[in-house]
Amino acid sequence: MRIDIITLLPELLKSPFEASIMKRAIEKELVEVHFHNLRDYTDLSYNQVDDYQYGGGAGMVIMIEPIDKCISKLKSERNYDEVIYLTPDGETLNQQIANNLSLKGNIIMLCGHYKGIDQRARDLFITKEISIGDYVLSGGELGAAVLCDAIVRLLPGVLNDETSALTDSFQDNLLAPPVYTRPASYKGLDVPEILLSGNFPKIEKWREEQAYKRTEERRPDLLENSEN
Numbered sequence: 001m002r003i004d005i006i007t008l009l010p011e012l013l014k015s016p017f018e019a020s021i022m023k024r025a026i027e028k029e030l031v032e033v034h035f036h037n038l039r040d041y042t043d044l045s046y047n048q049v050d051d052y053q054y055g056g057g058a059g060m061v062i063m064i065e066p067i068d069k070c071i072s073k074l075k076s077e078r079n080y081d082e083v084i085y086l087t088p089d090g091e092t093l094n095q096q097i098a099n100n101l102s103l104k105g106n107i108i109m110l111c112g113h114y115k116g117i118d119q120r121a122r123d124l125f126i127t128k129e130i131s132i133g134d135y136v137l138s139g140g141e142l143g144a145a146v147l148c149d150a151i152v153r154l155l156p157g158v159l160n161d162e163t164s165a166l167t168d169s170f171q172d173n174l175l176a177p178p179v180y181t182r183p184a185s186y187k188g189l190d191v192p193e194i195l196l197s198g199n200f201p202k203i204e205k206w207r208e209e210q211a212y213k214r215t216e217e218r219r220p221d222l223l224e225n226s227e228n
Contacts, residue, residue, distance in 0.1 A: 001032070002033075004034045005033065006036045007037065008038050008049065009141055016149065021149070021153050021158060030155050031152050041065075042065070050114055061115050062112065062113060080107065081105055081106055082127050084108065086144050086147070088131050089129070092133065092134070098150040098151055109140075109144045111144050113139040172226075174211040177214060180192070
């Protein structure tokens, strides 16, 4: 997989890719991540990429021309499965979206700033708009990092135990069950006996029941969605 991230602040984005799972995936050559500074695609003085919005109003808007130049250059070099714009008014990221995107080959992510980007850029180039939650950040960089992490960890070979991702919360619209490790007893709190029994069919059944119970208590909306 190749991910190209278009940003005004590439330095803000690099650190998540220099540690942990995403670093491992890059070192294993399971994913390529490339950063593109949008200011490299403007001819205006002081590398200007934003301007006042037509019709008045507070806040600056990223102009269409540098976006067009950057995306057009990338698309002239390879085909892309998705061009994603990180924006608060996009579709809220969930596990199903991450699952689907992990199957793609080449993806562009565009990070917004200020009051957003010229609508014509969205109309011309964007194939999917994604939000990481109902709140506003200073820019799309942190959202892009979150989206990359959610996608990359699903790629075959990234996790040491490839079945681990299949038991994460939100797979099959259920939260993950409680988990325990040594010691078996700690300050009067004991690991459930079933987990120490060695009876794996019963353990699996217990985990399924606990996952359903936890989801029912904390996120009943997930159960409603799975029934629709």
